[in-house]
Amino acid sequence: MSGADEGPLARLCGVYLDHLAAERALADNTLSAYRRDLRRYDGFLAEEGVGDPDRVGPAQVRSFLAALREGDGEHPPLGAASAGRALAAVRGLHAFALREGWCGTDPAAEVAPPAPAMRLPKALPLEDVERLLGAAGPAAAPASQERADLLALRDRALLEVLYGTGARISETVGLDVDDVAEAAEHADGGVGLVRFRGKGGHERLVPLGSYASRALQAYLVRVRPFLARSGRGGPALFLNARGGRLTRQGGWVVLGAVAERAGVEGVSPHTLRHSFATHLLDGGADIRVVQELLGHSSVTTTQVYTLVTVEHLREVYAVSHPRARREAAR
Structure with missing residues (x-):
């Protein structure tokens, strides 16, 4: 997620991913998953006409979560666990942006991940x-x-x-x-x-x-x-x-x-x-x-x-x- 014609949100995603790689030492597979999730988030907000992280509100984050669960022509619907993982990437991004001064609020702080499907415990006869x-x-x-x-x-x-x-x-x-x-x-x-x-x-x-x-x-x-x-x-x-x-x-x-x-x-x-x-x-x-x-x-x-x-x-x-x-x- 880099390039001279990138918007502020895409640049923020790139800086955040660099931070995860250098200071958090996340595994390559985890970084790849975060990169995919944030690229999709950036594309979703671009379609909503939002390119500046300071203009993102809780409504946009909730809409993105709903889009993950519903799917579209390019992406199948995600289950609760997969959607929760993508939301974790978004929540981490906005927390980082607030901490580093990119924006003055954290729009994702109060957006809860979807509740996982309840699995009934297995009991033997x-x-x-x-x-x-x-x-x-x-x-x-x-x-x-x-x-x-x-x-x-x-x-x-x-x-x-x-x-x-x-x-x-x-x-x-x-x-x-x-x-x-x-x-x-x-x-x-x-x-x-x-x-x-x-x-x-x-x-x-x-x-x-x-x-x-x-x-x-x-x-x-x-x-x-x-x-x-x-x-x-x-x-x-x-x-x-x-x-x-x-x-x-x-x-x-x-x-x-x-x-x-x-x-x-x-x-x-x-x-x-x-x-x-x-x-x-x-x-x-x-x-x-x-x-x-x-x-x-x-x-x-x-x-x-x-x-x-x-x-x-x-x-x-x-x-x-x-x-x-x-x-x-x-």
Whole structure:
């Protein structure tokens, strides 16, 4: 975007891109994307008869955003994410112009990016969860391989805790032995408590039922002492095969291997978290309780799970109610 016959806005775009390259050290691909977005913005304003950055107002910025979403003869309509990226380039341009004295106002400051389409979290049916958990444990490993048996017990405990508490994988591998002492003591059928350290260092106590408590007790008694002989894991609850703390990536690997054996596709640690929340709400749990268990700071974040359960109700109704079936057949 350079040339002697350029207008003030095009020259501003060129200076801004030079600034991004020299002082912000943006990657080449990012710079190319910004260059395309700003070239399109400059062309749009030129058609509107605006060539001076000081003459651009919020209305022009909003119109440009609308044009991005609608598309034209040369450009297909952009989704919320792509349009938001283009708007980010425009907002950065005007903030730079104000800061550097090219103009006296920032017309893009109050123009919000389009809201992304809400993606409902994926939750596994209960039978898939049970199949997944059943694929972990010593029965999944050759009986002659004692070490494999021990790691399989660890894997079962890890997955039972993930589904039994709805915790994030980072929170789960971050547990120390003392954090689950009370839960492990309730392997006879009671409900113990696990202490998690969530985002921002906030702690929360989450109940753990008998299935996960039994799996934890078996791991703590039969497996962890063997893995901890190197002393490298310190107080960590879940240890890897070398005796160090199991990492977040290691937890992903464990789940991936078990899911492959179980024949359950598209599973991640967060899928178990989503399943935990959805199954609680399906069972009648109060959303405020689920919020507390998940460690969400706002109930708004938790409310997305209510949409999942409503969608499930619609599906059940559509295939089960006789009037719904007749209507669908018309």
